[in-house]
Amino acid sequence: MRQPLVAGNWKMNGSTESIKHLLDGIKRSLDVVSKAEVVVCPPYVYLSGVQAQLAGTAISLGSQNVSEYKAGAYTGEISTSMLLDLQCRYAIVGHSERRSIYGEKDVQVAAKFAAVRAAGIKPVLCVGEVLEEREQGVTEDVVARQLDAVIALEGVEALADGVIAYEPVWAIGTGKTASPEQAQDVHAFIRNRIARLSAVTAEKVQILYGGSVKGANAPELFSMPDIDGGLIGGASLDADEFISICQAAV
Numbered sequence: 001m002r003q004p005l006v007a008g009n010w011k012m013n014g015s016t017e018s019i020k021h022l023l024d025g026i027k028r029s030l031d032v033v034s035k036a037e038v039v040v041c042p043p044y045v046y047l048s049g050v051q052a053q054l055a056g057t058a059i060s061l062g063s064q065n066v067s068e069y070k071a072g073a074y075t076g077e078i079s080t081s082m083l084l085d086l087q088c089r090y091a092i093v094g095h096s097e098r099r100s101i102y103g104e105k106d107v108q109v110a111a112k113f114a115a116v117r118a119a120g121i122k123p124v125l126c127v128g129e130v131l132e133e134r135e136q137g138v139t140e141d142v143v144a145r146q147l148d149a150v151i152a153l154e155g156v157e158a159l160a161d162g163v164i165a166y167e168p169v170w171a172i173g174t175g176k177t178a179s180p181e182q183a184q185d186v187h188a189f190i191r192n193r194i195a196r197l198s199a200v201t202a203e204k205v206q207i208l209y210g211g212s213v214k215g216a217n218a219p220e221l222f223s224m225p226d227i228d229g230g231l232i233g234g235a236s237l238d239a240d241e242f243i244s245i246c247q248a249a250v
């Protein structure tokens, strides 16, 4: 039985004051969400402050990105040991915005996955197709390629040390959600592809859905057999909305 997981990706949003307000709201309703693992991923500069505010709660801390390198002359980058220092349990790798805006390729994303895993942090590996690829009918090819890059580097069992997030890029921040059936089809494809190599890993690995999830559509999405929770962008910035998504995941 896989534990449901809901992770909020705050992206480049927030201030000291707004984050305190948001966390107060989420913490107030924590008892209601305690059956799902709940993770928040603030911008790097707020990780330390959020870590302090999460002390004594069951909410985990995650980062939105990380360097694949250990330390040294990598201006502007953050290492896995820095994330560990701040007690990050999760690190998102390969988010579509990193891939499309910053040009991260599958090989680099796989290296980040490996670095995060080696540090004992759980990588949240994002995969997903852009609209053109869906319209061309190559969604499965794209997702398979992104997944296989990690399997080639780390071996299939490594996936069980992390989490996969299927995020159709056309559904991110657009208000267009994949239907529960569309999402389930891709989740099942991912799980079956892993199962061909390791049935145990396929059974264990949590696969989250991401893309315009809200309190209103979360129950139907999360009722699908291969959807184990969500990676939430915009709606994770609103405490009530985020809590209602977390409630739908239990």
Ligand code: PEP
Binding pocket: 009, 167, 171, 172, 173, 174, 175, 210, 211, 212, 213, 231, 232, 233, 234, 235
């Ligand atoms: C995301 O950025 O991972 C995401 C799913 O965003 P949104 O929920 O806003 O579509």
